[in-house]
Amino acid sequence: MSEKSNMSRRSFLKATGGAASAVAITGTAAGQDGTTQQDGGGGGTLNLINSTMSTLDPVKATDTASGTVIQQIFDALMNYPDGEIEVQNLLAESFETSDDFTTYTFNLKQGAPYHGDFGEVTAQDFVYSWERLATSENSRRAYFVLDSIGIQHETDDEGNYQPGTLAVEAVDDYTLRMTLEEPFHATLPMLAYTSFAALPEGIVGDIQGYDGEIPYQQFSTSNPIGAGPFQFERWQSNDAAEVSRFADYHGQTAQVDAVNWRIIEDDNARYTYAMNRNADVFPIPTPFYDPNKVSIENTDDLGRRSGTYGPVRNGATLNYLAVATINSFYIGFNTNQVEKPARQAAAYAMNQQQVIEQIFKGRGQASYHFTPPNIYPGGPDAYNQHAEQNYPYGYNATQIDQARQVMEEAGYGPNNQYQFTFTIYSGSDTWQQTAQLLRDQLASAHIQMNVESAPFSTLLQRGREGNLQAYSLGWIMDWPAPDNFLQLLNPPQTDTSQDAPISYVNWSGTEAAQQATSAYEQIQDNPAPTDEAEAARNESYVTIEEANWQDVVFLPVYHRTDERFWYDNVSIEKFGGAGTSRQMYDTTELE
Missing domain, CATH: 3.10.105.10 (Dipeptide-binding Protein; Domain 3)
Known part of the structure; x- marks a missing residue:
């Protein structure tokens, strides 16, 4: 891979570090079909509870605590909508597969912008992003691309990946071609994983041929740049993380202004935080859970059971969802x-x-x-x-x-x-x-x-x-x-x-x-x-x-069985078998 020499379609971060403004911009944004769409709904901040996070780098994260935040910031070609296990196009507009199932050609959405001043998503960004997945010293998921999907590549005498040999090609700005060593039955579901998300080409310099536009530590902890429905605001270790609505998102703009996760590990503290109505949607730790308070009103065709739970300690009766996740x-x-x-x-x-x-x-x-x-x-x-x-x-x-x-x-x-x-x-x-x-x-x-x-x-x-x-x-x-x-x-x-x-x-x-x-x-x-x-x-x-x-x-x-509890002020879609960490909160609404 040659060193990137033309950065004309992007610029370095502004003096603010490229972090999103605290208040989302109002107005309208261009939709994926070229029409305009409303920039969000009722607004407000969705308050959640999370566990200790490790990173905001999609190729390094292996824990669901980090993954649930990364899912809001970064978009991949494919997606598990609301955590259901039937994948759909996300940054891919369409795709074609060769008769022998080894060559995939993806046509990307045009005009899908990154957060900050980094232009739009292109095929070359995926070439760069997947090379990071394969070879970066920060990657914990290289086997996804080299072994699981098995994209063609070259190795040295010891069987190690030779950087720059991954068979992923930017045919043009909006056409991406990928060639596998052999067919793989779960190629499209794999590409929905956030490890395969698009990053601006050259954003960090942890692979051959790139010096990086921002330091890696800054990217992975305080300034991740993606193309998802929310942009990064803050992350304080063992305290809280927050993202805000990205007004120019290529899909349906988020309904809430922001999502805030309070990082709490202790079961008693989690339950107290939720009972004080500091969280809108939350789990109930097993020591505080009473199965006799569950009332199931509906079971859908995916086996998801919904109803109510309560009354709880603060007198409220909560909404309830139970899903047998994978x-x-x-x-x-x-x-x-x-x-x-x-x-x-x-x-x-x-x-x-x-x-x-x-x-x-x-x-x-x-x-x-x-x-x-x-x-x-x-x-x-x-x-x-x-x-x-x-x-x-x-x-x-x-x-x-x-x-x-x-x-x-x-x-x-x-x-x-x-x-x-x-x-x-x-x-x-x-x-x-x-x-x-x-x-x-x-x-x-x-x-x-x-x-x-x-x-x-x-x-x-x-x-x-x-x-x-x-x-x-x-x-x-x-x-x-x-x-x-x-x-x-x-x-x-x-x-x-x-x-x-x-x-x-x-x-x-x-x-x-x-x-x-x-x-x-x-x-x-x-x-x-x-x-x-x-x-x-x-x-x-x-x-x-x-x-x-x-x-x-x-x-x-x-x-x-994953369960979700929430107060009546929240309207949130059911999640599916892939779990809550795969669900984006762009359609969630607050009264």
Whole structure:
């Protein structure tokens, strides 16, 4: 890639740093069809609650707290409208696909402006943005573009990406062409991920050929420039973040003036903040949640349940929405450090339904596969039938006798107990209770399970280094297909001696591990969006699930149901299976 020499269509940030003004401009803006549209509705600030954020850079963010803010600021070619899993065009006006599903040609919307003085979105911006995704030292999602979608590229003798060789071409200002190594069934859903969002070409200089228009630290923390419906205002770590309406947005201009997120981690503080009506839309932490206060009035064709909740502490009755989003939460075992009999004993002892009912107060579904029910081959009914008929450790049951037996057969007993440590995220009361329940059950099976907690970032770092014996984590979809989840159970990708393992279980050397490896190879050999390839993938998905059952590498625990509560002054669209972090708030209105 040659160094950019002509910056004529953009300019450097103004002395203000390019931050949006505190009050959105009023008037009208040109719509995507060339007509004018009203610049917002009733106005006001939408107040929400968020967790600790890590970055505003789309290629670096891996947490949903950062992602929900990034979703408002940056636009990609495609989008999950309101978090539903059927993708639609966003910055793409239209697209064409070659007969062999390897070449995609996108026609971009014309006149879609960036925030600040950075001109309009062009095809060359996507070339730059995706090169950052592939090669920037700040990128945490290079595998999205190089492996998952598999855009053609060159590598060196060690298999590393050669910068500037990505097969993404700006045919002209508004035509983008992308060539894949082979077909990939989830190409368009992947392109809806904010990692693929458009950035002004050369905005930061963290890749070859670009010096950068603003320092990276400024871009990623205090001045992100995108083409989304909201522009950045402020982010104070562990305090608050705010965006304001972008009056010149290429789509429907936002109805609210601004969105403000108060960053609160403590459950009691979150609930108090919401009960004081400081938040308009919010979650209710499980310790304060009462399932008896839910009244369901409607279930739509996507299975989303809506109604009311209350009365709550301040006397209000809230609006309520529950959605079975695409996620999976589990206990992972480092197979190098926790023996198979102990892993099997944990599976026998775990009663997933008991955990859901007693600890999570019914806010989810008991999990027996790592693949979520709504994307399992054949759907939720097939998921439940396969689990009920085949799960080897007791379906909705605790089997302490079997747990004790498998440990005694391995040579353990009252005077020779097995020990391992289970590490949980320090911010989760529900995982703390789950761990304590499992610990107490395993005590009757000659296992002393120690429970420790660690900050989320520490847990991930220790996992990557292979320094966890057992750990609790969850996976929320990048794209709505089983291979997005089951890549975590592809044994070669679980090796913590390699760079950036996708899970921390070191699964190898067993018959089940070989079955899982072969099955994942079959998935990779059948990536096309055809019925024949899908059938081959579906067969392999089930094989991997059963191989995991055999070795208990992941112990599935639950699939979370996401809930939303809000006061009557808010009109907000339902979110879908992709979750709230994929929803933009441009259509939300306040009285």
